Amino acid sequence: MRITRKPFAALLVAGALAAGMTGCGSGTPASTANSGSASASETPKLSGTVTVYAAASLKATFTRLASEFEAANPGTKVALSFAGSSDLATQITQGAPADVFASADTKNMAKLSDAKLLDGTAKNFATNVLTIAVPPSNPASISSFADLAKPGVKVVVCASQVPCGSAAQTIEKATGTTLKPVSEESSVTDVLGKVASGEADAGLVYVTDVKGAGDKVKGITFPESDKAVNTYPIGAVGTSKNKDLATAFIALVTGSEGKKVLGDAGFGTP
Numbered sequence: 001m002r003i004t005r006k007p008f009a010a011l012l013v014a015g016a017l018a019a020g021m022t023g024c025g026s027g028t029p030a031s032t033a034n035s036g037s038a039s040a041s042e043t044p045k046l047s048g049t050v051t052v053y054a055a056a057s058l059k060a061t062f063t064r065l066a067s068e069f070e071a072a073n074p075g076t077k078v079a080l081s082f083a084g085s086s087d088l089a090t091q092i093t094q095g096a097p098a099d100v101f102a103s104a105d106t107k108n109m110a111k112l113s114d115a116k117l118l119d120g121t122a123k124n125f126a127t128n129v130l131t132i133a134v135p136p137s138n139p140a141s142i143s144s145f146a147d148l149a150k151p152g153v154k155v156v157v158c159a160s161q162v163p164c165g166s167a168a169q170t171i172e173k174a175t176g177t178t179l180k181p182v183s184e185e186s187s188v189t190d191v192l193g194k195v196a197s198g199e200a201d202a203g204l205v206y207v208t209d210v211k212g213a214g215d216k217v218k219g220i221t222f223p224e225s226d227k228a229v230n231t232y233p234i235g236a237v238g239t240s241k242n243k244d245l246a247t248a249f250i251a252l253v254t255g256s257e258g259k260k261v262l263g264d265a266g267f268g269t270p
Contacts (some may be wrong), residue, residue, distance in 0.1 A: 047075040050245035051097060053088040054080065055104035055163065055232070056187040057128065060212050061265045062102070062253075068261075069252055076245060084162040084187040092117060092237060099240040100249055102232065104128065104188075105163035109233045119243065122235030124270035125254045126262050128206045129229055130167050132220035133195045133213070140201035145222040148202055149177050156194045156203040159184040164191070167228035168204045174227040192217065206230075208266040231270055 054062045059082045066078035081088070081098070089108040092098050093115050102125075103109040109122050134142050140153045148155045157179065158165030165184065172179060182200065185191045191203040196216040210219035234253055236246040252258050259269070 044244065045075070046073045046245055046248055048242055048245060049077040049079055050099045050242050050249050051079045051081070052100040052102065052249060053092060053096070053098040054082055054100075054102040055085045055088070056082045056189040057104055057164070057206050057208055058082070058102055058232070059189065060208075061261050061267070064261055065249075065252055065258060068257065069249055073248070078249065082187075082189075084158070086161040086163075087186060095239075097239075098237045099242050099246040100234065101237055102234040102253070103163070104232055105166065105230050106233055107166070108163065109235060112235065112237070117238050119236040119238040119240065119246070122233040123250065123254050124231050124233050125258065126232040127229050127268035127270055128208055128232065128266075129225040129268075130164065130171065130204050131207045131210055131225060132222060133192055133203045133205045133210050133217040134201065134220060135195060135198055136215060136218050138218060138220075142202045142220055144220075145171065145175060145224050146177055148179055148204075154182045154199075154201045155179055156183045156185060156191050156200040157181045158188055158191055158204070159186055162186060162188070163230050164188040164204065164206065167230055170228040171224050175224050211266040229268075232267075 052062065052066070062080055066080055069078055070076055085103040085105060085108040088101065089103065089111045092101055092112060101109065101112060112118050113122070132142055132145070132148065134140070142148065147153065157168045160166060160169055183194060185194070188205050188209055192205050192209050192213060194200040195203040196213065207219065210217055234250055236243065236250060240246050
C-alpha cells in the first residue's frame with residue numbers, strides 16, 4: 001500500500017503545480033485584470049466653463065469649434081471673447097480670467113510669455129495674410145495696393161499695435177507706399193464693418209474676413225501681401241483654474257478637426 005500511495009500523492013502535487021503554472025501562463029491574474037479595467041473606467045470627464053480670449057479674425061472659426069467642443073463634451077461650456085489681440089493681451093496681463101489665449105500674431109503672445117503668464121509653450125496653429133476689402137461696387141476703382149494711396153481714397157486700417165495694422169505697416173515699408181487712412185480701428189472686424197457699411201472706399205483686412213463676409217464686400221488681392229504673413233499662436237494661461245478644459249480646447253484647435261475648420265475659412269498652416 002505504501003508503494004502505490006507514494007506515486008499517487010506525487011501525481012497530485014505535480015498536477016496542482018502544473019495547473020498553477022498553466023494558469024499563470026495562459027492569462028493575466030484576476031487582480032491585475034481588475035485593476036486595469038478600473039483604471040480605464042476612471043478617465044476624468046470634462047465639465048465646467050473654459051474662457052477663451054481670441055483675435056477678432058477667429059470669430060467664425062472659434063464659434064464653430066466651440067460648438068463642436070460642447071457637443072463632444074456634455075456639461076462643458078466655452079465662453080468666447082473676441083477683440084484685437086493687443087487689447088486681449090493687455091486684459092490678461094491685468095488679471096482678466098482667461099483660460100486660453102489665441103493671438104493673431106506672435107508679438108502679443110510674447111507679452112504673456114514675458115510676463116510668465118503662460119502654462120507651457122504656445123503652439124502656432126494658423127497663418128493669415130492681408131487683402132483689400134472694398135464695397136461691392138468698388139467706387140474708388142481700387143485694383144492694387146498702390147491705389148490705396150491715391151488722393152481722395154478713403155482707406156481704413158487697423159491701429160499699429162493690432163496685428164493687422166502692424167502687417168499693413170510692414171507692407172507699406174516694403175513697397176515704399178505711404179497710406180493716409182481716414183480711420184485706424186482697434187480690430188480687423190471694425191475695419192471690415194466700415195467698408196461693408198460704405199463709410200470707407202477700402203480697408204485692409206485678412207483674406208479670411210473677406211471670405212466670411214460673403215457678398216457684403218469684394219476682395220482685391222495684391223502680391224505684396226506675402227511681405228507680412230501673420231502666424232497665429234494659441235496657449236493656456238498660467239492662472240487658469242480650468243487647465244484640463246484649456247488643454248482639451250487647444251488640442252481641438254491644433255488637431256485635425258481644427259485644421260479642417262480653419263482651412264475651410266481660408267487660413268493657412270504655420
